[in-house]
Amino acid sequence: MRARRSGTLLAALAAAVLAAPLAAAPSTAAAEEADASDLTVTYVESARWNTGYTGEITVHNASDTPVSDWTVEFALPDGSRIHELWNASLAGTAEGYTITPPRWGATVPADGEYSFGFNGLHADGGTDPVGCLVNGSPCSGGEGPSHDSYSVAYFTQWGPRERDYHVRDLVDSGSAEKLTHVQYAFGNVSAEGECVMTDEEGQGDALADYGHPVPADQSVDGVADDPSQPLRGNFNQILELKEQYPELAVSISLGGWEWSRHFSDAALTAESREKLVSSCIDLYLRGDxxxxxxxxxxxxxxxxxxxxxxxxxxPGSDGNPHNVVRPEDKENFTALVQEFRDQMDELGAEDDRHYELTAFLPAGGWRLDAGFELDELMPNFDFVTVQGYDYHGTWESVTNHQSNLVTDARDPEPVISAELIHQAYIDRGVDPAKLVLGIPFYGQGWTGVEPGPDGDGLFQPATGPAQGTHGTGTEDWKVLRGLTDEGYELYRNDEAGTAWLYDGRTLWTYDDETAVAQKTDWAQAQGMGGVMIWSIDGDDAEGSLMAAIDAALAD
Structure with missing residues (x-):
């Protein structure tokens, strides 16, 4: 179901390694044997001194078939190289090493591993292998999920600075290998109607995007950004991530709640639409x-x-109070999407590849009717993500579910649910396979909540929003998960796929592992294309919510 990407830096590296004069490609029999297995590779720097170091590489075989013919290929960071290796055969240079079994053979047993070591030289930098392949596949097992559904996560520009969640955390948590798409939030549209990148406060954070040198301990490949290199920050880390996970697709998400104010102006005329789209393509797809x-x-x-x-x-309805809204936004959005599709296809013809076009679409049929000509829009989108959260929140004075699948029989105003929203799209002719259900990795919270007749605080008046770590009214799941140890009781409505925590005064409605699995199962039962997460930095260090979603998608 997901589009396959064309060549990447990893593919280019692999080609360079395989072209090395001494490189030995695996035989056909070996490739067939490896395809039947599940080989991955791990690396540990076990010692370091002055200019030298010792490294150990382990080939893991998770299958029930022994593998006797294997090949590990990688490069090393600038300043590092291997000068002595044992229990394996070495060919090539630091720009492209190829390692094969020793002349006496070395079988990686079924459900077992084989290790070899080496001594090398370093220049006070990283020594982690770069672009590592084992029998032609990523050493991390980074071929992507085993299912063919969409698994989409938003990664926020401010996550590293404000939430201590870095691109590397996608790898360390195990989430990267479970994702088909990452949407980078957000890119801004300027008052002049162009995609813009700036460090002007409130308008952008170009320093975080590509100007800030990322240190080694936060870097995907373990190597610090050189302060003189032209691409640093989050963008360079995304490139490194894609080298490890070449099937992962990454898109820039334009707008969001804060930066949608100028869309109506930019979409107003054919000339303004052409100007906006051209600027976005130059900035993000051409990378200027x-x-x-x-x-x-x-x-x-x-x-x-x-x-x-x-x-x-x-488009066509209120959002952030500072937005420009026009009745003709509906038709202009259709024309804007067509302009994006046309110009992206032109670039794709030049590059011999397909560039994906997606959108985040709202909850509620009235917003759809006000701003979206779905019959004309959907053919131009690869898929769309649908708001599956913020159905209720602390802008209201009564507690309620923020992400219920169906309406709760106890709800005094049962007007919104994923089921009703899904049906609104179906009624307007949308193929459910192009719909991706949004799932929150955060909760909405109220305080001053009385227990009510059922003693659980739900559907009860509140005096105001609860205090969260980064503001009032919301809190990350990774924080909420620990509240049961602080006097909160966990409640559920399994039919609605909801969970909430209540301690007699404060209530948090949120999604835990059980709830996200229930939502994922429900989306699949409706024939939807998959699920989307806002936002991945709400997960814990082990990637527990993402793992629950992945397991449900694989069922």
Whole structure:
């Protein structure tokens, strides 16, 4: 179901390694044997001194078939190289090593492993293998999920700085291998009607995007950004992530709640639409970044993004109070989407690849009717993500579910649910396979809540929003999960796929592992294309919510 990407830096590296004069490609028999197995590779730097170090590489075989003919290929960071290796055969240079079994043979047993070691030289930098392949596949097992559904996560620009959640955490938590798509939030549209990247407060954070040098301990490949390199920050980390997971597609998401104010102006005329789309393609798909503290330049971010995600909240209806809203937004959004599709296809013809176009669409039939001509829009989208959260929240004075699948029989105003929203799209002719259900990795909370007749605090008046770590009214799941140890009781409505915590005064409605699995199962039962997460930084260090979703998608 997901689009396959064309060549990546990893593929280019692999080609370079295989072209090395001494490189030995695996035989056909070996490739067949490896395909029947599940080989991965791990690396540990076991010692370091002055300019030298010792490394150990382990080949893991998770299958029930022994593998006797294996090949590990990788490069090393600048300044590092191998000068002595034991229990394996070595060919190539630091730009492209190929390691094969020793001449006496080394079978990796079924459900077992084989290790070999080496001594090398370093230049006070990283030593982790770069672009590692085992029998032609990523050493991390990074071929993506085993299912063919969409699993989409939003990664926030501010996550590393404000939430201590870095691109590397996608790997360390195990979430990267469970995702088909990452949507990077957000890109801004300027008052001049162009995609813009700036460090002006409230308008952008280009430093976080590509100007900030990421240190080694936060870097995907374990190597610190060089302060002089043209691409740093989150964008460079995304490139490194895609080297490890070449099937992962990454899109830039434009707009969001704060940055939708100028969409209506930018979509107003044919000329303004052409101007906006051209600027977005140049900035994000061609990668022509403005220069910032020595970073950026023409093509600096080429290869970072595989598509564009439109998050205009909302054409034809109110969103953030600062937004411009026009009655003709509905028709203009259709024309804008067509302009994106046309220009992206033109670029794709040049590059011999497909660039994905997606959108975040609202909950509620009335918003659909006000701003979206779905019959004309949907053919131009690869898929759309549908709001599956914020059905209720602390802008209301009565507690309620924020992400219920069906209406609760106890709800005094049962007007919204994923089921009703899904049906609104189906009634308007949308193929459910193109719909991806949004799931929150955070909760909504109220305080001053009396128990009510059922003693659980639900559907009861509140005096105000509860205090969260980063503000009032919301809290990440990774924090909420620990509240049962602090006097909160957990309640559920399994039919609605909801959970909430209540301690006699404060109530949090949220999704835990059970609830996200229930939602995923429900989405699959409706024939939907998969699920989306807002946002991945709400998960814990082990990626527990993402693992629950992945397991449900694989069933």
């Amino acid at each position: 970044l403005p220069e910032l503290n020595g970073a950026g330049g023409e093509g600096a971010a080429a290869g970072v993004f595989d598509g564009i995600d439109l998050d205009w909240e909302w």
